Amino acid sequence: MRSMGGEQVEEAVASAVALLRTATDRDWEAARAGRLKWSCRETAEHLAGDFVFYAGQLAGRATEACVPFEITFDDGTDNEGVLHVIETTCALLTATLRTTPREVRVFHPYPFRSADREGFAAMGVTEVLAHTHDIAEGLGLAYEPPAALCADVLARIFPHVRPGDDPWRTLLWATGRGELPGRAPVTGWRWLNNLVVPAERLTLQGVTPAAATDLVAGGDGGFEWAGGGPFQGTRDAAGMLLQAYEAGVHRPEWGVFVLVRREDGRAVGGMGFHGVPDEEGRVEIGYDLVEAARGHGYATEGLRALSAWALAREEVTSVFATTEPVNLASQAVIVRAGFTRVAKDERQLAYELRGTRG
Structure with a gap:
């Protein structure tokens, strides 16, 4: 069975960074990230923060609550520096995923208050795919991630979502970012790690x-x-x-x-x-x-x-x-x-x- 781990997170980030690097000359602070209230820069900061949060939960074996810290960009960090932070925090997460034993489960707030390394990897990939879509939309870029990555996360942490012929469009719909024929719009969503x-x-x-x-x-x-x-x-x-x-x-x-x-x-x-x-x-x-x-x-x-x-x-x-x-x-x-x-x-x-x- 193909496992979900650091390799998939790296694949998602490499594809995302390659696209976003073509637009580092634009104003990420002024551009709104798709349907979000955040700017493209704030969305990138959120993504880097997710990677550190997931790595911290796993490395610290936090079983009862979230480890109380966060990451922020230094003042003056340019867009190339933003991408460097994303690559670096991705490396922290993937290293942690590769050294975490399969049976370790740590705290995540929803829905069943825990996740294993595969769950955190799937959440990490989902964050990359969804927020790269948001940033790309805000910057006027076309983004189409690998279909296999989308199918992988759908089959792991979206078990309540009926699969479709197009995994990327299905994932966008499931995260409130698109429409699918015959399905009502999604206005609030959560992934589901296994119980x-x-x-x-x-x-x-x-x-x-x-x-x-x-x-x-x-x-x-x-x-x-x-x-x-x-x-x-x-x-x-x-x-x-x-x-x-x-x-x-x-x-x-x-x-x-x-x-x-x-x-x-x-x-x-x-x-x-x-x-x-x-x-x-x-x-x-x-x-x-x-x-x-x-x-x-x-x-x-x-x-x-x-x-x-x-x-x-x-x-x-x-x-x-x-x-x-x-x-x-x-x-x-x-x-x-x-x-x-x-x-x-x-x-x-x-x-x-x-x-x-x-």
Whole structure:
């Protein structure tokens, strides 16, 4: 699976700087940056500040809040100096991305209050693409970034956005900078880093559309799997996630999660919801484990954690699970997680865990 990291940030910045360097003789302070309230110079300063902020969060392992500092240009910095600052702060971010372990997650304010190195790389690329567009528009320059970069960020931190035939136009629309036929204008937007639900020995890491695409194709989804690879049920669930994504109805918090062991960072199984809660507040959950990880209580631990997360949501009153009558191991997992059997037929058993509001 193609990872999102420093290489993509460097590619985005190199393309942006090459274009903006053709207009360093213009007045960036007087020119408004596209639809923003900032000038082109202020927008460039914001971009450099984003790079330093992201690098600082990762390098400082800031898990509870933003590191309290910012960057500003010195008085008298000319436009060439502005570009030098952008290149330098980009280098700081890319170096930090390359030295940050995969399992490190640090604070980012929205939407789920954390992101990993891939999330910060995707946010960095998005900032470059969006704000270079703004500056270029203000300076009267034509800007068209690589389509692959746009598709990469859409599939990682815009899982709620239905993909289109033109990734750049889709990204502009998703960030309130353009129009798409058949879609209402975007007036307020946020990217969505993947949700991670903690458990005692595991973390349940939300699967992005990018990871789901790789899993469906037979890849590892960006995870290092115990036992060589995921169970088929995880790949099937990834396929359902992709169908929802391509239809524009995917809600990542009600998607698929990979169970990752804290002790070694290896993935041991998949778990997730069959869709959003229904009108009665019931949500269905399913799971599987790789054979090499069975018999250690991971499925029970993960089921407890994800069910508790769901039941803490206002729209959820109960969590529902089914299993085959012959699958005694699965039945034991569900019972140990606190579920009660509510129905039985020849093909499956049904269990339910109700919340305090149910």
